[in-house]
Amino acid sequence: MSKKEILRIVDLHKSFGDNEVLKGISLSLKQGETKVVIGTSGTGKSTMLNNINMLIPPDKGHIYLEDVDVTTTHDISRIRQQIGFVFQDFGLFDHLTAKGNIMIGLTKVKKMKKSEAEELAMFELERVGLQDFADSYPAQLSGGQKQRVGIARALAMQPKLILFDEPTSALDPELIGEVLTVMRDLAREGMTMLIVTHEMGFAKSVSDEIIFMENGKIVEQGPPEQLFNNPREERTKEFLFKLNELYGEGGA
Amino acid sequence: MVIDKLQLVWSSLPNLLEGALVTIKLTIAGLGLGIILGLPLAFGQIYGNYLIRGLVSVYERVLRSIPLLVILFLIFYGFPNAGIKFSPFIAAVLGIGLRSAAYQSQIYRGAIQSVSGTQMKAALSLGMNRVQAFIYIILPQAVRIAIPPFANEAAIVLKDTSLAYALGVIELLRHGSYIIATTFEPMTIYLTIAAIYFIMTVTINTILGKLEERMKIPGIGVEGGSR
Ligand SMILES: Nc1ncnc2c1ncn2[C@@H]1O[C@H](COP(=O)(O)OP(=O)(O)O)[C@@H](O)[C@H]1O
Numbered sequence A: 001m002s003k004k005e006i007l008r009i010v011d012l013h014k015s016f017g018d019n020e021v022l023k024g025i026s027l028s029l030k031q032g033e034t035k036v037v038i039g040t041s042g043t044g045k046s047t048m049l050n051n052i053n054m055l056i057p058p059d060k061g062h063i064y065l066e067d068v069d070v071t072t073t074h075d076i077s078r079i080r081q082q083i084g085f086v087f088q089d090f091g092l093f094d095h096l097t098a099k100g101n102i103m104i105g106l107t108k109v110k111k112m113k114k115s116e117a118e119e120l121a122m123f124e125l126e127r128v129g130l131q132d133f134a135d136s137y138p139a140q141l142s143g144g145q146k147q148r149v150g151i152a153r154a155l156a157m158q159p160k161l162i163l164f165d166e167p168t169s170a171l172d173p174e175l176i177g178e179v180l181t182v183m184r185d186l187a188r189e190g191m192t193m194l195i196v197t198h199e200m201g202f203a204k205s206v207s208d209e210i211i212f213m214e215n216g217k218i219v220e221q222g223p224p225e226q227l228f229n230n231p232r233e234e235r236t237k238e239f240l241f242k243l244n245e246l247y248g249e250g251g252a
Numbered sequence B: 001m002v003i004d005k006l007q008l009v010w011s012s013l014p015n016l017l018e019g020a021l022v023t024i025k026l027t028i029a030g031l032g033l034g035i036i037l038g039l040p041l042a043f044g045q046i047y048g049n050y051l052i053r054g055l056v057s058v059y060e061r062v063l064r065s066i067p068l069l070v071i072l073f074l075i076f077y078g079f080p081n082a083g084i085k086f087s088p089f090i091a092a093v094l095g096i097g098l099r100s101a102a103y104q105s106q107i108y109r110g111a112i113q114s115v116s117g118t119q120m121k122a123a124l125s126l127g128m129n130r131v132q133a134f135i136y137i138i139l140p141q142a143v144r145i146a147i148p149p150f151a152n153e154a155a156i157v158l159k160d161t162s163l164a165y166a167l168g169v170i171e172l173l174r175h176g177s178y179i180i181a182t183t184f185e186p187m188t189i190y191l192t193i194a195a196i197y198f199i200m201t202v203t204i205n206t207i208l209g210k211l212e213e214r215m216k217i218p219g220i221g222v223e224g225g226s227r
């Protein structure tokens, strides 16, 4: 049984000035798959995610969302609606309530009726366990709650794919679990996700594949058991060892 | 004695208030021109290419470095040499407005830039275009942030309209000097004028302060969050 391919990246290149950040990245994601990207900071993980929805256009290479080439499309807004993005520092709209944060994309981009948007917003808030915080403003929420609103906002657009850029890195340790739990549920429900994270426990238990990036290239990718227990590349071993020292076995 | 002074104040009030009305008109027109020019200047500074950014910063630097009185004289007495002639009132509004634009543009730029870049990215990633993101996300927050410095600028403009005196605009201060010329009571009249300026300035600050309070985002500022 072969599932539909949602995302395919082919030979992605990106430089900032003389700094070549991505040196030919290729990967793909099938429907319902969760892949986790790991790698030291400055390696180009964020740049790659931002390439995928063209917040930062790549210099070379192709990105296909199903069969649309994102890099050449004339309607990037339509593509972006189908790709959720969850930011490390949340990116919540500070002047809107939790519910308002979710509704604004529905009413202004999807032109949904207000009542429908509200209903959907409440549904998504419930999904992340925040139905009681619908009328709270971001400044009134904890970091973990903010990130769950961020996820609910992405979900409400009913994306084909959600990109997560270190969604728990800005959180106090005791708040990480609640966000990972939500993400774990999403993976179980069959959401297609590409996640940059340092939470190795989470990566091991949730992902279908781990992608190890270094210096703008994919060094190794494979199922978590293989990559963690039996890495093929020396660089992967070294990185995992360092990571273990830094973060321990932690992560929910 | 005191009664005499009070009577003088009372009998001068109609004239002084007439002058105050001109002062208010100068303030509103000057601030208005400042908004109309200040906003595009701010956009140019933020979103423009290096040429536009350079021009805007030269404009700001120049207008903020020249005394308002010199700007006013230049426009009113200098421009006619180049064949451009304005009435005293229009010249005053131009001078006040052109200078205020330089300050207001900084206010708007700061307000817009203080809304985090991630919010812009988040808006785009939902599928908004840049204009939508600006209107629905950046602007509502920038307006709130801009209110206190704008109130400050409005008070400065109000007070600086008194310089229009020098062009012969018959505003509050000049009405006062007419009265002094006939009554020889500078102390009483200038105190009355000072009080009128004071009341107008406090009123501006109060109104804009109320507006700021009204638009406050829960959890930000004094109200405190419920973490
Ligand atoms: N907008 C930008 N302009 C210039 N350089 C950038 C920009 N964004 C990222 N970089 C550079 O690209 C490299 C990779 O950054 P990034 O993709 O954020 O890495 P990671 O997410 O893996 O930590 C870094 O050297 C960073 O300094």
Ligand SMILES: [Mg+2]
Residues within 6 Å of the ligand: A045, A046, A047, A165, A166
């Ligand atoms: Mg990053």
